[in-house]
Amino acid sequence: xxxxxxxxxxxxxxxxxxxxxxxxxxxxxxxxxxxxxxxxxxxxxxxxxxxxxxxxxxxxxxxxxxxxxxxxxxxxxxxxxxxxxxxxxxxxxxxxxxxxxxxxxxxxxxxxxxxxxxxxxxxxxxxxxxxxxxx
Numbered sequence: 001x002x003x004x005x006x007x008x009x010x011x012x013x014x015x016x017x018x019x020x021x022x023x024x025x026x027x028x029x030x031x032x033x034x035x036x037x038x039x040x041x042x043x044x045x046x047x048x049x050x051x052x053x054x055x056x057x058x059x060x061x062x063x064x065x066x067x068x069x070x071x072x073x074x075x076x077x078x079x080x081x082x083x084x085x086x087x088x089x090x091x092x093x094x095x096x097x098x099x100x101x102x103x104x105x106x107x108x109x110x111x112x113x114x115x116x117x118x119x120x121x122x123x124x125x126x127x128x129x130x131x132x133x134x135x
Contacts, residue, residue, distance in 0.1 A: 024064040031055060078130050085129075088122055 031052050038048045056062040070080040082088070095118045102111045 020064060024061055027059060027061050028065065031061065074134075075130075078133050081133075082126050082129055085125075088125065091118065091122065 035048050035052045038051075039045065053062070056065075066080055066083065070076045072079075095115060099111045099115060102108075102114070
C-alpha cells in the first residue's frame with residue numbers, strides 16, 4: 001500500500017474518469033424515474049428515498065453530483081463545503097432520535113416546534129457560513 005494521504009480513499013472509490021457524465025447523467029435519470037415510478041405506485045416515501053440514496057452512493061452517483069455542484073463558480077465550492085460539515089449531520093441525526101422518542105411519548109406538538117427550531121438553526125448556520133466566506 002502506498003503511503004499518501006488519500007491511499008485508502010483511492011482504494012475504496014474509483015477516481016472519476018473523463019466522460020463519466022455519459023454514464024452518470026442517464027444513471028441519475030434512471031434513479032429519478034424509478035423513484036417517481038415507485039412513488040406513483042404508492043411505495044412508502046422513506047423506502048424510496050433510502051433506496052435511491054443507497055443506489056446513488058453505491059454507484060458513486062452522489063459523489064459525481066456533488067462534484068458537478070462544486071463546478072458552479074463562486075457558490076458551488078461553498079455548497080460542497082457546507083454539505084461536508086459533520087456537525088450538521090450530527091445535529092440532524094440527533095434531532096431525528098429525539099423526535100422519535102418524543103413522538104412515542106405523546107409530545108408531537110413539541111416535536112414540531114423543536115424540528116422547526118432545528119431547521120432554522122441549520123439554515124442560519126449555512127447562510128452565515130456562506131456569507132462569511134463571500135464577505
